[in-house]
Amino acid sequence: xxxxxxxKENLTxxxxxxxxxxxxxxxxxxxxxxxxxxxxxxFVKNPMQELPQRLEYSxxxxxxxxxxxLLISLSSNYPKEKPEVYARSSxxxxxxxxxLNQTLSDILEHQEENEPCIQVLILWLQDNGENFLTQSNKxxxxxxxxxxxxxNQKNSTSFARFWIYxxxxxxxxxxxxxxxxxxxxxxTGFCLAGKPGVICIEGxxxxxxxxxxxxxxMNWQKIILKLIEEEKDCENTMDIMxxxxxxxxxxxxxxxxxxDMSQVLKYLMEHTSQHAFKELFGTEVRCTELTN
Numbered sequence: 082x083x084x085x086x087x088x089k090e091n092l093t094x095x096x097x098x099x100x101x102x103x104x105x106x107x108x109x110x111x112x113x114x115x116x117x118x119x120x121x122x123x124f125v126k127n128p129m130q131e132l133p134q135r136l137e138y139s140x141x142x143x144x145x146x147x148x149x150x151l152l153i154s155l156s157s158n159y160p161k162e163k164p165e166v167y168a169r170s171s172x173x174x175x176x177x178x179x180x181l182n183q184t185l186s187d188i189l190e191h192q193e194e195n196e197p198c199i200q201v202l203i204l205w206l207q208d209n210g211e212n213f214l215t216q217s218n219k220x221x222x223x224x225x226x227x228x229x230x231x232x233n234q235k236n237s238t239s240f241a242r243f244w245i246y247x248x249x250x251x252x253x254x255x256x257x258x259x260x261x262x263x264x265x266x267x268x269t270g271f272c273l274a275g276k277p278g279v280i281c282i283e284g285x286x287x288x289x290x291x292x293x294x295x296x297x298x299m300n301w302q303k304i305i306l307k308l309i310e311e312e313k314d315c316e317n318t319m320d321i322m323x324x325x326x327x328x329x330x331x332x333x334x335x336x337x338x339x340x341d342m343s344q345v346l347k348y349l350m351e352h353t354s355q356h357a358f359k360e361l362f363g364t365e366v367r368c369t370e371l372t373n
Contacts, residue, residue, distance in 0.1 A: 085128040088157045092121050095136050095155055098197040106140055106203075113137040113253075132157060137254050142206050146214040147172030149181075149206055153199055154254040160197045163189050165252060165300045168206065174217040175291060181213045182298045238316035239286035241309060242270070242324070243293055244357050248303035250278030251338065255299055256330060262292045263328035270325050271348075274332045275340045279361055281354070283323055286311060308360040324352045 099118075103110055112118055120133035136155045141148055147170060154165040166189070168181050188205060192198045250256060250272065259272045259280060266288040270281035280296065282289050297304055315322055333344035342362070349355045358364065 087161075088132065089125055089128040091158055091161060092133070092136075093125050094160055094197055096121060096125065098160075098199060099136070099138065102140065102199065102203075105200075109141045109143070111139050111141075113139070135252060135254075140203060142203060142210060144207075144211045144214060146211065146218060149173070149210045149214075151202065151206060152254055152258075154252050161195050163192075163300060164199065165254060166199075166202060167254070167258060167299060168210075170214070172214050172217060177213045177217045179294055179298065181210070182295075186298065186300070238314070238319065240284070240312045240315040240319055240322045241286035241289045242281065242283040242311075243289045243306060244308040244310075244361060245280040245282075245293065245296065246305050246307045246361050247278035247280070247301060249276035249338070250274045250280075251276075258299070259296060260328060260330060262295055266292055268292060269323050269328050271328065272330045273340060273345065274330055275334065275338045277340065277362070279345070281325070281357070282328070283325060285319065308357060324354055 096118075099112075114134075114137065117134045117136060121136060124130055124133050135157075137153065139150055139152045141150050149168050149170045149172075152167045152169070156162055156165075166185055168185060169178060173181065185202060185205075188202065189198065192201065250259075251274070256272060256274055262268075263270065263272075263282055266284065268282045268284040268288055270283050271279075273279040282292055293306060297306075312322055331348065333341040333348070335341045342364075346355060346358050349358055
């Protein structure tokens with residue numbers, strides 16, 4: 082457990098790094114919540130007050146064939162702890178965006194301990210990001226031809242429901258990204274924020290698998306794909322198979338940031354998904370306990 086003095090030292094380093102980046106990228110850098118930055122500055126002055134939320138910001142990196150946005154989320158232990166970063170761009174194909182983020186994770190693993198490293202990632206993207214954009218453009222025509230060919234072929238489509246367990250889901254950046262991924266890929270389900278965390282995504286198997294690859298590429302203390310439910314040849318009955326009408330974030334708070342498991346079970350029962358409770362948490366469901 083970090084002491085107040087250690088947290089103060091970490092947050093001071095974060096602010097110094099941010100100010101340096103703002104001086105270099107005044108137009109490209111966007112702070113997600115200026116109130117959080119104000120809280121951090123106040124904490125540095127008075128470390129005994131409430132611990133501030135995570136510092137989050139993004140930097141748009143212009144390149145020849147487009148741009149790449151780097152999203153940054155920092156815990157109070159950064160730079161002693163690795164940052165959470167995610168690169169995205171409308172100019173990147175799914176495959177290249179996934180490869181890019183895997184590469185960034187590898188780079189982070191080899192960074193010097195206890196040293197700020199956001200500038201290192203930005204410089205690397207400036208030098209190498211163009212390669213991912215170029216490869217995406219090369220694949221564009223091939224993907225277009227493949228999609229048109231598939232339109233003229235009768236393909237079987239598998240419906241899937243992925244049940245994902247996480248030790249916790251606190252990060253606003255991760256939670257927003259999960260919701261965005263689900264909506265962008267026409268998936269329904271939910272994200273249970275807090276501790277423990279659960280993500281349920283349902284829709285076309287390929288889309289569920291793509292989102293799962295994206296989700297697990299983020300930095301997690303623990304995240305496991307616990308259960309896959311799959312039904313083949315569901316092209317014309319995809320929507321009928323869904324148990325959720327949209328994708329939403331839910332949170333059943335008790336004390337602190339822990340979830341009330343009885344409320345979680347009740348929510349699953351309301352969507353005829355109580356069978357997933359044991360798969361997720363290793364606990365038998367006793368529905369009679371919720372009849373009151």
